[in-house]
Each structure stands twice: as structure tokens, then as C-alpha cells.
Amino acid sequence: MLVWRNFDPSGFGATVVSLACAFVLGGLIGLERQYRQRTAGLRTNVLVATGAASFVALGMRLNDAHGATQIIAYVVSGIGFLGAGVIMKEGAQVRGLNTAATLWASGAVGAASGAGFFAEAAALAAFVVAGNTLLRPLVDFVNRLPVSATSTEAHYAVHVVCRAEDVSEVRDLLFQEIERANYPVRDIEILSENEDLVELAASLIPTSADSDELDAVVAALEKAEVVESATWTVSTTT
Incomplete structure (x- = not known):
């Protein structure tokens, strides 16, 4: 056989x-x-x-x-x-x-x-x-080391809370202010929403960023009447 x-x-x-x-x-x-x-x-x-x-x-x-x-x-x-x-x-x-x-x-x-x-x-x-x-x-x-906003390659996002009826206008404003600071935007997504308020998050392409420049972006956004609040976050890349 x-x-x-x-x-x-x-x-x-x-x-x-x-x-x-x-x-x-x-x-x-x-x-x-x-x-x-x-x-x-x-x-x-x-x-x-x-x-x-x-x-x-x-x-x-x-x-x-x-x-x-x-x-x-x-x-x-x-x-x-x-x-x-x-x-x-x-x-x-x-x-x-x-x-x-x-x-x-x-x-x-x-x-x-x-x-x-x-x-x-x-x-x-x-x-x-x-x-x-x-x-x-x-x-x-x-x-456990803290994430540095100036020297660490990380994921940065700018968050904005606005009224539901202002989402379209705030999305354009968010993109405009980040582009003005010369930071490329990966995408803008809705993180949470209810009947009154919506939270948008603009993700920046992973890079190193200056905290003062991001603070300036947030300050400019908060001046707009259609923006309820704004902030930015940083997290390590995967």
C-alpha cells in the first residue's frame, strides 16, 4: 500500500x-x-x-x-x-x-x-x-508617565459642545479654527448627543502639538455664540 x-x-x-x-x-x-x-x-x-x-x-x-x-x-x-x-x-x-x-x-x-x-x-x-x-x-x-503635550507623539482631539440645531455651523467653525492653527484634521465625529446638546470631537492626525496653540483654538471656539463649551484632550497613540 x-x-x-x-x-x-x-x-x-x-x-x-x-x-x-x-x-x-x-x-x-x-x-x-x-x-x-x-x-x-x-x-x-x-x-x-x-x-x-x-x-x-x-x-x-x-x-x-x-x-x-x-x-x-x-x-x-x-x-x-x-x-x-x-x-x-x-x-x-x-x-x-x-x-x-x-x-x-x-x-x-x-x-x-x-x-x-x-x-x-x-x-x-x-x-x-x-x-x-x-x-x-x-x-x-x-x-504611568504623564503624557507631554510638547514632546510626545500622541492623539489629540478638540471637543466642542453645542445645541443640536447648530451642529452643522459648529462643525465648520471647528474645522476652520483648527486649520487656522495649522493642525491637520483627521475627522470630526459626534461623541454624544441628546435632545438639546451635542458633543463634537475633531481628531488631529497624530503628531506633537503645542499646548498654548491648542488653548488658543479652544479660546477662539468658546467666543462663538453657537458654542456652549470647548476643550482639548491628549492620549497616547496605539
Whole structure:
């Protein structure tokens, strides 16, 4: 039978070792993700790593290094689509980027395991786990630093509250005043509204801004009779 003709005990043993290595190392990465209750946890990272290892090992069996190289290229793009599925946008916040990057790295661990580079796979897994754990205190420290309105690349928005019947006029005024200050406007959207008042927000293209200039924009807007109140905000870019 064809199945026995293609069976190679030594090749099968090498594949099993590759899968086992990917399983253990992917499990180490996934265990840390599971502990932190991330979307892609233990099982997902193990499956990504072992799947990548299986594809690369199959490529090696069929066409040696050239086959493995071809498979790795497809694995990289395929895991990219998988990672995109865990990225979610909630308002101005984007979540899941770290999870997607971890899945991508798990795929690399699996690919290295499938190609027989076990030491390299173990080293990569160690770096991935270290990146997700040892760097966390540094990330928390940086996130606690105040956002500078003069030196930090951030997302700036100018907010205006007006009466519902004045929305069109205020939208034009808002755009005009920001353009006069030489700041490009990405878009103007309605954040909230009720029967009487509407809040508009003009998002500036991420850049560094001068707080005095934005204060001047707000002051000019507040002078208009159709504007109930105005302010500006700054938040870090994602």
C-alpha cells in the first residue's frame, strides 16, 4: 500500500521529536498567556506551534531545505491572518496586538522546531516568555508617565459642545479654527448627543502639538455664540 511505501521510520521519528519540541515550547509560551487570561492561551499557542512545526517538517520530508523554505513563507503569512482575528478595536483603544505578536512568535518557534533547530526554538521561546513577563514592569512604569503635550507623539482631539440645531455651523467653525492653527484634521465625529446638546470631537492626525496653540483654538471656539463649551484632550497613540 502507498501508506507503507511512504513510511520512513527515521523520518517519522524526527517529525515526532519536532512536534514534541514545538508542543513543549509552545506550551511554555501559552501557559504564561493562559495565566494572564489572554484570548489566545495555552491550547491556541500549542496548536499554532505544533501546526507550524508539522508543515515545516512535511516540507523538509518532501523537498529538503527548499521545501521547508517554501512552507515557512506560507506559515508566516497564514499566522498573520490568524493574529488579525484576535485584534479588536474598542473606541480609540486597540486590543490584542500583543496576543497576535505572541501567536506569530509561537509560529516561529514551531517552524524552527519543524526544521530541526531545537536549540534556536528553545532560545526563541525563552525570549518570547521573557518579553511577556520581564518587560511588564517596564511597560507599566512607562504607561504611568504623564503624557507631554510638547514632546510626545500622541492623539489629540478638540471637543466642542453645542445645541443640536447648530451642529452643522459648529462643525465648520471647528474645522476652520483648527486649520487656522495649522493642525491637520483627521475627522470630526459626534461623541454624544441628546435632545438639546451635542458633543463634537475633531481628531488631529497624530503628531506633537503645542499646548498654548491648542488653548488658543479652544479660546477662539468658546467666543462663538453657537458654542456652549470647548476643550482639548491628549492620549497616547496605539
